[in-house]
Amino acid sequence: IVLTQSPVTLSLSPGERATLSCRASQSVSTCLAWYQQKPGQAPRLLIYDASNRATGIPARFSGSGSGTDFTLTISSLEPEDFAVYYCQQCSNWRGTFGPGTRVDIK
């Protein structure tokens, strides 16, 4: 299963809405997670099973989708949200990651 993410880079201002896309080469049902990674840090789990927020994740982060098309939405960007975001599928033995979307400050 190959995951593609778009756009590669998203340039936005604080307070704006961010919409990130992840597309799978074949259906993964809802077995998809989203991670945030900041420079020099390990990734942090944001969303699992396509739409469930992980413990401690703010409500401005939401996930949706099923099958092959998924979306991570950040409703109103905070300064700490500028980072790289990865999707990952869990529908087979290989925990494939997407190539990432960088959200940077416009």
Place this chain on the structure above:
Amino acid sequence: EVYLEESGGGLVKPGGSLRLSCAASGFTFNNYRMNWVRQAPGKGLEWVSSISRTSSYINYADSVKGRFTISRDNAKDSVYLQMNSLRAEDTAVYYCARDLVPDTGGFPYSFDSWGQGTLVTVSS
């Protein structure tokens, strides 16, 4: 609190070997599948390997199959990655990561806890 600490990284020549360790604490280690994920400098995340809680199910990325071996010692709350025949393209930060939920024999799931990573550099 869940804590994972990797060790064993360093500089190694092409063709050489290295053994990474990941010590876990703060949870019942033998209930969880464990994973290794790597990140080459300036690149994205790559899942490397996964081991079920009883070591019954072990899987590898195609890029490391036949060269890397994952193992665990539940008595020591540790997971390991033996890396042989190392190549320049194996240069990366290697993270160990825990599955979100206790292992029930399924696929690698979402990873809710990560170590800080250990850097492996393969260069002559």
